[in-house]
Amino acid sequence: MKQLTIISGKGGTGKTTLAACFAVLAENKIIVDTDVDAPDLHLILHPTILSQEEFSGAKIAVKDKNKCTKCGKCEEICRFNAIRDLKIDYLRCEGCGVCVHICPEEAITLEDKPTGYIYNSETKYGPMIHARLKAGMETSGKLVTEVRNNARKISEGGSYNLIILDGSPGIGCPVIASLAGTDLALVVTEPTLSGLSDLKRIVGVAEHFKIETLVCINKYDINLKNAQEIKEFCEEKGIKLVGMIPFDPEVSRALAQGKVVVEVSNGPAAQAIHELWDVVSRCLFHSDN
Amino acid sequence: MIISVASGKGGTGKTTIATNLALSLKNCQYVDCDVEEPNGYIFLRPQIQESKTVYLPVPHVHLEKCSFCGKCAEFCQFNALAVAKENILIFPELCHGCGGCMVICPNSAITEENRSIGVVEKGKASHLEFVQGKLNIGEPMATPVVRAVKDEIDEEKIAILDASPGTGCPVIETISGSDYCLLITEPTPFGLYDLQLAVEVMRNLRIPFGIIVNRWGEGDSQLEDYCLKENIPILLKIPFSRDIAMLYSKGIPLVQAHPHWKANFLKLFEGIEERLGEATHHH
Numbered sequence A: 001m002k003q004l005t006i007i008s009g010k011g012g013t014g015k016t017t018l019a020a021c022f023a024v025l026a027e028n029k030i031i032v033d034t035d036v037d038a039p040d041l042h043l044i045l046h047p048t049i050l051s052q053e054e055f056s057g058a059k060i061a062v063k064d065k066n067k068c069t070k071c072g073k074c075e076e077i078c079r080f081n082a083i084r085d086l087k088i089d090y091l092r093c094e095g096c097g098v099c100v101h102i103c104p105e106e107a108i109t110l111e112d113k114p115t116g117y118i119y120n121s122e123t124k125y126g127p128m129i130h131a132r133l134k135a136g137m138e139t140s141g142k143l144v145t146e147v148r149n150n151a152r153k154i155s156e157g158g159s160y161n162l163i164i165l166d167g168s169p170g171i172g173c174p175v176i177a178s179l180a181g182t183d184l185a186l187v188v189t190e191p192t193l194s195g196l197s198d199l200k201r202i203v204g205v206a207e208h209f210k211i212e213t214l215v216c217i218n219k220y221d222i223n224l225k226n227a228q229e230i231k232e233f234c235e236e237k238g239i240k241l242v243g244m245i246p247f248d249p250e251v252s253r254a255l256a257q258g259k260v261v262v263e264v265s266n267g268p269a270a271q272a273i274h275e276l277w278d279v280v281s282r283c284l285f286h287s288d289n
Numbered sequence B: 001m002i003i004s005v006a007s008g009k010g011g012t013g014k015t016t017i018a019t020n021l022a023l024s025l026k027n028c029q030y031v032d033c034d035v036e037e038p039n040g041y042i043f044l045r046p047q048i049q050e051s052k053t054v055y056l057p058v059p060h061v062h063l064e065k066c067s068f069c070g071k072c073a074e075f076c077q078f079n080a081l082a083v084a085k086e087n088i089l090i091f092p093e094l095c096h097g098c099g100g101c102m103v104i105c106p107n108s109a110i111t112e113e114n115r116s117i118g119v120v121e122k123g124k125a126s127h128l129e130f131v132q133g134k135l136n137i138g139e140p141m142a143t144p145v146v147r148a149v150k151d152e153i154d155e156e157k158i159a160i161l162d163a164s165p166g167t168g169c170p171v172i173e174t175i176s177g178s179d180y181c182l183l184i185t186e187p188t189p190f191g192l193y194d195l196q197l198a199v200e201v202m203r204n205l206r207i208p209f210g211i212i213v214n215r216w217g218e219g220d221s222q223l224e225d226y227c228l229k230e231n232i233p234i235l236l237k238i239p240f241s242r243d244i245a246m247l248y249s250k251g252i253p254l255v256q257a258h259p260h261w262k263a264n265f266l267k268l269f270e271g272i273e274e275r276l277g278e279a280t281h282h283h
């Protein structure tokens, strides 16, 4: 069983588009959307939800007004400014429990905070696990881990040989959770100035966790000079640049219709993605033989 | 006045709006709160004059006082401590810095030490004041850095806060306390879906907000129908154009290449002022 995580450092670089294409092109795979903050893969793969679970990845302090004597000790000790005017702000509370401990009246308890939903679904390309974090909820890292656990459960006993993970943007906790223990990271970047700076940071993260990394440039022909710079950066770092996808209006056309570009087009982008998948799958399964 | 710029999703043009709006205003401060991937500097090219390290307290256990009772590890909600036979393991990346283990230890064996998790940088970009935060690589917790960035907000100025993408904790930290929030979206099914999540957050936080549509012209009318139905104002539309994409890829602000855009951003700001005036008037 191999795991491939597709990441980008930043949203909007075409990560989900590629994940969807790979979901179509790969065999015997499970598809996982770990972008729990803004999951989009379901908008192109149209899964049928088989079951849904509520997820509580965090605790929250809850106060019993009747027991509270308004001594203010909780407010004083909370380092997150989550208690103001004796009221607990559920968006700020990190669920650390210090107030529970300090309260002389035992007026505060820690309770589970429902933070999101996990969906076990089926698409025409195989099983898919995705989730939705409730707006403004933290611990997306834990939710990502839980989503991945669900995928692992499904993989047991099945004939699957690959898990494709659509990673989350950024370099923070959800990304780290989507990278942990994966076999290969594919970074999707764009030839913009911010693209290069984001690439450097995300490559740093992958390096930090010692994960083999490949890079592909989406819309490389929008700025050939920057594409060249990305190429040089990869050479310098000894990272394989495995794909150059041209700007192709067919991609946004397919997206706007909620379709996967390799399903509906044989244009330049679709062809480049076919080639990219050949290389990526070879990298994934090569180390076995 | 604090105006934050957010989007349900990355890549919608948030930084374009935030930087161009900041460049169009007088007496303004651009504050990049996207501490995981700050990009505003690429367009504003500031001169950094000051840099402050952001610290988070983590426990330090004095083993000579420790009785290995395990109370600290039991208390910690984030599994940042583990007590072994005659040693204590601390996982600094997991520690939220709540100070609870120190409070709970019966032997006063725990003190705190500062751990650097990022940096706040301040400078100038021509007439603009510039602030940005950077989270250290491999560090999972962005919120404390965002908090440190927000400490630099100058209340005498118009502060434009560039939030990170999504609707997660760093975004909430950024936009809470804003007078107004601009939500950037695209006229596609994705744009609409992500926008709906962002709108939910705005309504939870009770922050007045309006929409800016980027790459206007390609997509469908679903977005407009939604805004109309939900009574959400669309404040500005930026057309889909290869020229604007090229400028972006080169890190050139729109208002610099096409000064007539300044008027659009000024009008946008005046529109916000007016809306806020109305809001205070009605309540």
Ligand code: SF4
Residues within 6 Å of the ligand: B061, B065, B066, B067, B068, B069, B070, B071, B072, B073, B083, B104, B105, B106, B107, B108, B109, B110
């Ligand atoms: S609570 Fe104090 S004495 Fe007990 S294991 Fe922790 S550090 Fe040691």
Ligand code: SF4
Residues within 6 Å of the ligand: A096, B058, B059, B075, B076, B077, B078, B079, B080, B081, B094, B095, B096, B097, B098, B099, B100, B101, B102
């Ligand atoms: S300070 Fe809080 S989060 Fe950090 S180790 Fe102690 S109890 Fe855990």
